[in-house]
Amino acid sequence: MRQESRKQEIVNAAAILFKEKGYSAVTMRDLATTMGIKAASLYNHIQSKQEILSTIIIELAEEFTSGMNEIVSSDQNSIQKLENIISLHIDVTLRNADGLASLNNDWMHLEEDNLLYFEKMRQDYEDNFRQIVKKGVDVNEIKSNNIEIIVFSTLSTLRTLYLWYPKQKNIDANILKKDMISVLLKGVV
Amino acid sequence: MRQESRKQEIVNAAAILFKEKGYSAVTMRDLATTMGIKAASLYNHIQSKQEILSTIIIELAEEFTSGMNEIVSSDQNSIQKLENIISLHIDVTLRNADGLASLNNDWMHLEEDNLLYFEKMRQDYEDNFRQIVKKGVDVNEIKSNNIEIIVFSTLSTLRTLYLWYPKQKNIDANILKKDMISVLLKGVV
DNA sequence: GTCTATAAACTGATAGAC
């Protein structure tokens, strides 16, 4: 039962609004109204609108980065690693689906260092993902098809989980992981 | 070699900008600068910023709707129908990848009737997709897994094609269709 | 078809009272 700081309350409320309309279309007045205060009062807790966005996105990106680093440095085979990546995305989505909307759709509105930092993490994440698939193909754990399409289609699905999951009612995380692994890795035909 | 109307040039330029920053973050001055004219001059060709957005999105949504209607009313089996849906998405993406960014990310900024019209088309599209998968499971053409996850993961991948395809160099549409069908329907393990 | 000038509303953010 951790108590939230006022800043965290603002960030959480902002994430919901950003999800609905996007960062640029949400005004500080919109956010203030949602919080039941005036826009000027927000600035006692945050420095700028931009700070809200970077707080949401960078924290999530670092979560994915450290999760991926653990998976990469483990001694599992390629299929097990892919299963753990699926599991990582489901865990993060269940914890903060709203924030993932900003990470997916509003990262380009980050400024300066945070934009570069984010783009580096995203690139590294994709490279790690690609290397795992490539290794799996090399050792015949994965059908060779087209590696780029496998990477793209799997990541597309995992990145869009934040939109789909909230619409499912009372879905169990472990069943979701099992079904997701089945559909993404084993096909439907 | 059809000649484009000035309005269509504006709409095409806008689609590229909307893809990069989103509808709300693109100003009429941004668009005018890209076109090499002043913002006020744009209004000789279009009525409003909103009209540009609806032109982009509604045309694409109607393309998907009529394509899906053809597929639904054909007498093919479920797998063939899914293959044709994949083919439909690839064709539309190759023809107008920029516009699909707006359809995917900025549809919520449509106003009044156009918003309702779009939401109806999207809902019908998803319902048709779901029915095709359901039928395929009933007649044992498709592994039963979890129908909702199959619908979600396939649509996620197809909807994200607009981001991925432009980064691939010189990819042939027919090879892409074959590979996509293979990965989406037949799995990777 | 494009321009300059400008209206009217909205934006993120600050100063200072309580």
Place this chain on the structure above:
DNA sequence: GTCTATCAGTTTATAGAC
């Protein structure tokens, strides 16, 4: 911690000259 008042800049869009 929230308020009122306000600033300086930006936004979409219009009017009218060329």
